[in-house]
Amino acid sequence: MPEPILQIENVSKIYGARRTLFGRTAEVQALNNVSISVQKGESFGLVGESGSGKTTLTRSILHLETPTAGRILFEGQDLALLSSAELRRLRARVQIVFQDPYASLNPRMSVRDIVTEPMLVHNDILNLSRVQRTDRAAELLSLVGLGPQHLSRFPHEFSGGQRQRICIARALASGPELLLLDEPTSALDVSVQAQVLNLLCDLQDRLGLTYFFISHDLAVVRYLCDRVALIYRGELVEEGETDEIFDAPKSDYAKMLIGAMPEVKVRGNAA
């Protein structure tokens, strides 16, 4: 039995009522008693529609958001009990790839600066010299299918798929074990999406990464993930092996979602 790398235990998050210019806003229960356990080395998919609490949960895992109730454990350590220095060290091991590769790269930074920045931030752990950092950046770029010749270029010189590769290289720079992937392919064309998905599979096999994959694209989740959890209005609706959920969904919500999924049904196998 592999040990869990990430345990989310009975997490709830309530955004409190705020007083605004137009009166008081209502309380929002973003997460309600969510428990998920992610095993080392697996791909775990989190599926939900907009407003379901996916992002709140992701932000809680990164400890950018403090849950109102419940605990989040990374390798058995409660995030809430860590000192800020410990938390910073832990962040080297948990990294994230964002949805929009056009918005998540600083246009004024060269690819070298972008990819080496996490190494600089976590240099107390990594202990790399300037030259070593550049070497590692070049290594990471070739790992994601780019090359050292791209180091001195800027984000605008790259296509969407290439940008997402740069984001993945950056996320890998601090040597993480857990990668949060927040809809990494939804801004990409299908042919490019296929390249990025293949890259993710390949990286996982090579580096033994654990993926926490957030998406509303069910086809992509089915392709990439070993286990899936469905979240609806802040509550966990269904969780299980990918094949089980897609072949025999139990809850009404899962049935509806899987039924609504547009699919190309091909009888023969195309090319």
Added chain:
Amino acid sequence: MTHPLLDIRNLHLTMTSFDGAAHVLNGIDLTVNRGEIWGLVGESGCGKSLTGLSISRLVSTPPARYIDGEILFEGRDILSLPAKEVQSLRGKRIGMIFQDPTTNLNPSYRIGEQLVDVALAAARHDASILDCPPNASRRERRRAARRLAGDMLDRVGIPNAEARLDNYPHEFSGGMRQRVLIAMALIGRPDLLIADEPTTALDVSVQAQILKLLKGTVADHFIGVILITHNLGVVAETCSHVAVMYAGNIVESGPVAEVIERPAHPYTKALMASIPTKHSKRGSLNGLGGSVPNLISAPPGCRFAPRCPHAVEACTQTLPKPVQVGGTHHAACIRLTETEDLVDA
């Protein structure tokens, strides 16, 4: 002889930029009849949105220039009509739905006012829309328009539609705003509806509702629809016909069932192979290598040739003409017979 609803013939469009002219649409031929839902699919930058915008002449010239071709809407060439007449087509005979529902509604007007405006404008073209006597006063016409707006919102599935007319756009969710836009596009009873990625920003459950609504509208009013999307799944479930675009050309077109079950063009095949399906094994997706060609210095022959696994010398010489594959199913590739064998082998 009756004209087809929309007939695009050999449409060429160039865009001038600092680096030279980019040949963005390179001879588009497309015929849409009433009752048909055409899916226009392709990757970003292949010209599908520009084709849609050209139909309602919303591409600004310059920087764009139509160097050849015509867009016949019921036999009249939209490109050579006076601006005023084109304006009288927009929103009335030709409806448009754009991708981003957040930026296409005016945030400072109530939903109802925005819908009523469109209804009143459309009624100037076809008074029967409002369903009130020709000598009705302005107030009566406004009241009728508001009734119609409420009806439309109700039809696109917004609960409590009558009361919602007094809401502002920010009080609606993304899916609801998209439905408002659809209601707005349908309120003038267009004969042709151009929907540019209407569901890309939405959740699958909302997407399913909207596509169903679109299909229902075609069945009820016998209109023609062009659905621009990059999601082949959406096309497979919604459209009657599909045209696959690549770098400014339609490389394959025909009835959906045929194109999807027997894709003939190598690009369509590659596109199909890159969609994860139930049976695709982990790490086995066939992504398409390379990237879309630079349209400023586009290769002279088939624009897909540099990425095509079956390309030969002749492919880079001349632009392939569409070849009949079966019925109305066409593909623009000179190696169709050869690639067919390759697949069978």
